[in-house]
Amino acid sequence: MSSIAQKKGFGATVWDYMTTVDHKKIAILYFISGGLFFVIGGIEAMMIRIQLMKAGNDFLSAGLYNEIITMHGTTMIFLASMPLLLAFMNAVMPLQIGARDVAFPFLNSLGFWLFFFGGIFLNLSWFLGGAPDAGWTNYASLAMASEGHGIDFYTLGLTISGFGTLIAGINFLVTIINMRAPGMTYMRMPLFTWTTFVASALILLAFPPLTIGLFFMVFDRLFGANFFDVAMGGNTIIWEHLFWIFGHPEVYILILPAFGIFSEIFAIFSRKRLFGYTALVFATILIGFYGFMVWAHHMFTVGLGPTANAVFALATMIIAVPTGVKIFNWLLTIWGGSISFTTPMLYAIAFIPSFVAGGVTGVMQAMAPLDYQLHDSYFIVAHFHYVIVGGVVLAILAGTHLYWPKMFGTMLNEKLGKVTFWFFLIGFHLTFFIQHFLGLMGMPRRVYTFGTDQGWDAYNLISSVGALFMAIGVIVLVINVILTTIKNERVGNDPWGDGRTLEWAIPSPPPFYNFAQTPLVRGLDSYWIEKMEGNKEGMVYAEPLGDIHMPNGSFIPVVISFGMFVASFGALYHMDGDKAWALPVLIIGLAITFGSMLVRSLKDDLGFHITKEELLRDAKGGNKDGSK
Amino acid sequence: MDLNKKYTPQTWPDHPETATLEGKNKFVGFWLLLAAETVTFASLFATYLALKDKGPSGMEFTASGLFELPLVFAMTMILLTSSLTSVYAMYHMKNHNFKAMQAWLGITVLLGLVFLGLEIYEFNHYVHLGFGYTNSAFSSAFYTLVGTHGAHVLFGLSWFIALMLRNAKRGLNMYNAPKFYLAALYWHFIDVVWVFIFTVVYLMGVIG
Amino acid sequence: MKKGLKNWRLFALLTALLVFLSGCGREEISTLLPAGEVASDQFNMLILSSAVMAFVILVVTIIYVLAIVKFRRSKIGEDVIPEQVEGSAKLEFLWTAIPIVLILIIAVPTVYSTFDLADTSTMDVAAEDGSMTNLTVNVNAMLYWWEFEYPEQGIVTSQELVVPTGERVYFNLLAADVKHSFWIPSIGGKLDANPENVNTFYLTFDKESSELEDGVFYGKCAELCGPSHALMDFKVKTLSPEDFDQWVAAMQEETPPAEETLAQEGEQLFGADGAGCIACHATSGVGKGGVMQGPNVATFGDRNRVAGILEHNEEEVKNWISDPQKYKPGNLMPSPKALNDGKDFTEQELDALAAYLMSLSVEE
Amino acid sequence: MAHDVHTPTRSHTEYEYLRRQRSKEMRSQLTSFAIMIFLTLIAFTTVSAGFSPYLIVPIILLLAAIQVVLQLYHFMHLSNKGHGTVAFFMFSGMFVAFITVLTFVTIVWW
Ligand code: HEA
Ligand code: HEA
């Protein structure tokens, strides 16, 4: 991406990225692959909307449609939104706390490659006999009955990428706990760092149940276990519980970092300190906490009994309170500020009504008896696209514009940015607003077709037109990215002019060691404080200039992940019973993984030092991307 | 960090496992992993409890008919003792007494191996009785829960052995001290899980 | 430019009209046009919560619009540095307390109604003569079709649920294969049919379905259950209690043999000596549920649809029999070749089968 | 962010004191080990003695909980200085673990 990298030649750049342990480059890897999966998931969404454009359409067949919605949901949640948010976390969070890197650079890279190979594995199902088709929730009875290997691609692929995500979560937590610069107390951390922290904690505690659920499914389908086999005493509700114990925190894993990005944007483009910073922090923690106690609101119609339904209904409604606290604090942040309508700010402004609309329908669904009507209807589809697209995707688009300069050193074109914004926003409301009414008019979700006699034709057509608008918006964004990269106009430390936190105090993109000298933090919004006090350098330092210790790059993460990828194929085809090569493949894959892990643990990796002289040379403008 | 830097008991830091930033990171990260493991095992226990004694109609084996306590008692004692021996190893690690640490770790590993052997014997015994993995939902849940614990024991043993062999020549330093410490933590955690296994699976199983 | 504007206006007008026309959806299936006590309760909760939510949205929107109108940089000047306010404990309290009150407003009916709708205590209450006071229907959900068993009456039917109006009807739901979910939008919310355990709830039907444009309420499967999940429809016929009793009596009678010659030919083909349809399809309404692999066809002639989705005429019956997979991908009815010694049915045979099936009726 | 270790320079008495502290700690660990063995014995004997399950189950679960506390605090030093954050996460994990188990023993079978 950077000009220096281009000079190095393509092969060298690829190798550089495959061995990098630098959090900023890993961020770019997450960003590119997340973006790619977003386009894939978006194309799948377009196919859904084309199929539902009119009654009785035969653009997609019944079985294919189910594969497409399953892959759309799975791709968008696990392979697009999460990685894109992890990209911003990687790119920005260590800078915000004044760290030179994350706590475990090697694991950071391993986390990415596990996610990447897991995602590729999942998507290869399209070419190897069919994708999973039991919905992204993969409910056990249907999943067990599903023929072919689709479900196995789902379970194994998500297991691998889930490990990656868990590793990333632990890594961020340790980074924030241990690596904050002097003076960066918890209550001075920027809100994006805080939301990263809480979201990572949710990852830590929510992914294990999913992993166990996936294991059960693998054991059932591959080794004849009976967890979900009713005839053998199994119980499919176990899957539903395990999935949602994970699944509900998962939606907060998505929305909290989005809240973080918007918090930064509101403060920056209102030129104002976040109103009620403390309240925002505690609301974040509370949302994370409650997030673990409400999962059964996805299961109101399962028949858990009135007591369980009532308890979970009440617990769910409570979440509206801390979320409302956030909304009102943001409103009061822009109140009395000096609002400049840049592209990121437009997204932030649009986010508030969109997300509130999605949030309040969530509270309506929390009323268990009402949810008996709403559950599994298009009302639900409308709800979660309002919170996800109106919250998470808008945040990702906003973050893309906001942090583009920090990640790539150039500015996305503002005009095109606004074109994307308007197309996307209008398309979004056009698509999903009307779906509330479709649901109320009795349209179930996950239907590949509907009859003309149901009275849903016009609304569905409008919804499909909206999706087209969103697609145009995304295409304009892609054009914007290409044009910006070709033009390659470099920008300085603080291109938006009103940066408040530490990441804006250093060059865009930052040198590979981030801070030549560790900064000393003197309050919330530390860069803003220095700016207001007229500090030209933008930072006060906590240490004299000295040697910096850096980790070595490594190719081993790719090898470990690749081994898991290979082993998964072995496990998957071993199930067929007639493929003699499957077992060796499984063993070879595991051997690659464990072998490379062994190499890693036996070979000491002590990193290297950048000397003071090199740093001084750098400061005058030299090597910036860390190639040695 | 200098690998070749030699320490004496006098200069060895009070908390070698957290004396470096790397050590501190590993330490915090590992505890977080244990928190995640807690939830992992909770999911397994919960499923086991939900599926306990559930199977096809006319199922032959239930918990109360199957489990025998003497073997489990022996296994429990062995694992508990190995927890203590690893505490001894860490005591000597803190005193920078490498030889004694290796010796105690060696004993821990031996005890762990015996435990594992007994577990394999037990499983083998059940399978011979006709209580196989695919028999019923109960059997799947039982083997998966106890087997996952067994896999953790195996991993813990491999970890100890790898550390002992790798560092046999170079002795204790700031680079490997945190690793020894974490392996010992892991071993305690395995013991904690076992406490619940013998209580919830075996003891509560026997009383039906 | 002018013309473009006009076109745009026309388009907007048309859209608005369309939206208006489709209004609340169709009476047969819309939750917005409740036709039973349960659905009404739920509709009232919808209205209540919508009002609360509209209030929330209104408050947020007012603050929001004022803020972005008053504090735009172009208005207050390029170089202004606003005051860096830290927060306000009073305000925090306010916007914690008000939402809690709003939540309480919706929480009370939620809890009440949750227990109310789950109350099946009167289900097994017997009248003095030992018969049950309330009707109970056992619903068996199967790969893409529904079976309704009336245990007390000893009858069973498929695809079309027939119930009396004005009283509570209890349902026991069970799935035979994968999970399904039983939903009649205009009558009341859904409940899942799980494979491992029976779920019980009740519904009430206030309106006779003959008053509806299509003569039946529409029921849906609301849980993804495979390729033809979208097609797993059923219909609900609501009758006045007297008509219902009559219907039950008619169901309990022996099915008379076919009268017309074509239909007799069809009956022959349908039976064990013909294509063997009878192995899966019972033609008598008397019996137990959960036995047959295919829908009971005792009331086939009275149906509103064929296989729940196709129009109810001989043409569609023939289409269905000739190629069931084409209309419901993945359904479990064998193709003609598998039934008829590897041959397709001839046009004559199809006519006969259709005539026979259409002649099966318990209504006059 | 210093990556070098600050090697302590201790006087001889300091060093002796530290060693004595450690032996003392070791002795307390030995005691908790004895308690753990004892608790295990009780658990196994109550079960072998064949009391009513309603009595046994709470007792042995309580004994298990005590053992876990001993392991966590005496063997794994969870109460030591610098363990605050990790202890918080462990408790969060236990909380999630608890509600998971609670659900599975109550509402899975509705
Ligand atoms: C980013 C993702 C995200 C977010 C943030 C949320 C947020 C919420 N969700 Fe949503 N939800 C999903 C993603 C998300 N959800 C998905 C993907 C599904 C479907 C999964 C599937 O089945 O495939 C789903 C499904 C779902 C259901 C299950 C429906 C069903 O299947 O039957 C329920 C039920 O309670 C629910 C509730 C809520 C609630 C109460 C919130 C709350 O957190 C919202 C809180 C916010 C507000 C309320 C607005 C702001 C507040 C104020 C302005 C204060 C004043 C407000 C009041 C007093 C009301 N959601
Ligand atoms: C992060 C989560 C996320 C996101 C962002 C989206 C985004 C979108 N989703 Fe969906 N969706 C889910 C998560 C998400 N979704 C989930 C979890 C389900 C449930 C699945 C299940 O039931 O199991 C679901 C289900 C779902 C359904 C219901 C299907 C059904 O029940 O039958 C529909 C229908 O309208 C839909 C539509 C859309 C649309 C139109 C978008 C749009 O916002 C998409 C916008 C993006 C684009 C339009 C990209 C366009 C790009 C191009 C066209 C290519 C250009 C390329 C180049 C130039 C190279 N989604």
Ligand code: CUA
């Ligand atoms: Cu049955 Cu969907």
Ligand SMILES: [Cu+2]
């Ligand atoms: Cu949820």
